[in-house]
Amino acid sequence: MSDLESDYRQDWIGKTSAGVLLGFGLAITLAGFIAWVGPQGPDAINKYQFVLWIVPPIWLGTAAACYFFSSGLKAWLWLGSANLLAYGMMVLARSLFH
């Protein structure tokens, strides 16, 4: 493990920006996915409020956890892929349930 430990870089700007920006994108798209696949569809009365409330735990959770990545680059790559995946899932759900 000791040689792995030396791989860890602080990369404050890289990791923080990944967590804040990509965390936001991930939260919005995952909330959207849940809105579409969850019961009653996205237009159910006042469901938009529930969808709104899903955003902060995902967004802030991502922003807080992203210092576990060993570098800023890895954070951007992983979270970027997660964004694309979540967006794809949301579009798929939308086309299936629309």
Added chain:
Amino acid sequence: MRSEILRTYRKVHTWTGIIAGLFLFIAFYGGAITVFRDPLTRWVDAPNTAASTDFDRAGDLIAKTLAAHPEAAREFSLLVSEKRDGSVEPARDVQLSWQKSRRDGAPFSASLDAEGALKVAQIHPSGLFPFIDIIHRTGGLPFNRDIGEWIMGVVSGLYFLAVFAGVIIILPALAREIFALRIGPNVKRMWMDVHNLIGLLSLPFHIVIALTAFVFCLHDLMLPALDKVVFEGRLPALIKAGNPGSRPPAANSPPATMLPPQVLLEKVAALAPDFQPTRMQYRAFGTQTATLTITGFDPRHMMRLHGSVVVSPVTGDIVNAEYLPGHGGTWATITSAFFALHFASYGGTPIHFSYLLLGLAGAVLFYSGNLLWIESRRRSERKNGSDVTQTRATRIMAAITVGVSLGCIAGISSAIVIGKWVSGRVIDPDLWHMTAYYAVFAGCVLFALKRGAARASVELLHFAAVVTAAIPVTCFLAMIFPALKMEADPQINQAVFIVGLVAALVLFRLAGLTQRRVEEGPADSIWSLASSPEFQVQRRERRFPALSLPSIKLRQR
């Protein structure tokens, strides 16, 4: 866990904490008081409130008021309260009130006298507790409220990061040291234990408060993004559909007969027998499109600030029960629970007092966090051989911590005292308590910067204690001198007296303990007055007296 990760999270915790800590202190202290805004508003306004009318005559009151003041038909409210005359039968009183415009702070209030004649008076309700609520929401930042709330939204995000990082860094030590509270000569260790203990025990509360505050402050950032990405532009319509009570009634709607208020309350009571109405807000009264929003509470359920139900006064039909406790749809009920967890609007008085304690414990958490920051920096400086002369940043941070925290406590206490004494006596009570808060707060911060944290901590604690003691004194004077016309409901007055007295005594005790620490603490500690300029004139930095940790030093016996 890798040591680098732990080190990183220690830094995340330190810096998010030091940036957000003092804002959060103010938000938590103000919020703990805001939990009691309803009874406290009655306390501050009493007895200079408008006259009440028997609820049975509410229909007559409306008719006579609108005959004399037709402009009130656009929007007016019936304020409903339980009669407090000790009668066995539950009965209600009512006041009718309306405003010239939404922003008008001086509403008109109408009542009927014993002969049934209409009496109208303009009242000047105290804005004291709405003001403390704004301090809670904006951290007391003197900007426009939107800017203040945006800043507090960012602060809430940092707060969540601090909580997350705090949990990560404590995990390795958790198994070893859980619930350790090492009271002893190592004051820093003791503060660290206090900080960890409060943080861990109230962890669920802090997660909930951080996330909910984030939504309250920053929903205007998230909703447009959701509208674009998820709802494809349908969101404004969805928001409107969920809340018909907020829709402005159509203009020039044909006239219609309104059902009497008693009948409308019975319709709601048939659906929700335990719902206790407090306010009936009419819009476009006397027309086909009239709406009535009935606000109230049911402590057995989790509500937003209150519960509410929209009724048609024409047909008596329930138009929207989404926010009627126990009758909302799935999604409104789930989100109401999130609101309730922040506002303590469930479970009644025991929950309110729990939130008071959790809020005050949170304030202690942030205060102790700042002290630990200062302590760690002091220690590293001593290792570097620079001994007790502190860097400018540490000195200023210590002074600001003491000034902001104690300034907030003293400022809110003085706003409450001034607010109560001017209530009903001046036209613009808001100016008085706002001036009191900001003058005392700014004064305390400047004083702490000038005097240094050591002396200021003792002196400002004494000051805050004296100002806070003026609250129970006010209650006492209001009670024994009815000629002052300040007496509130005896139950509320006694509760304010007791809580104010306990708060003042705690502050006096803290002042005494801090003084002892400053005078008798180890002389080599920079937390001692002994290292201040008066004792050691040769010290380089003379503008700022040395730091003294305003901490509880327990004597070794």
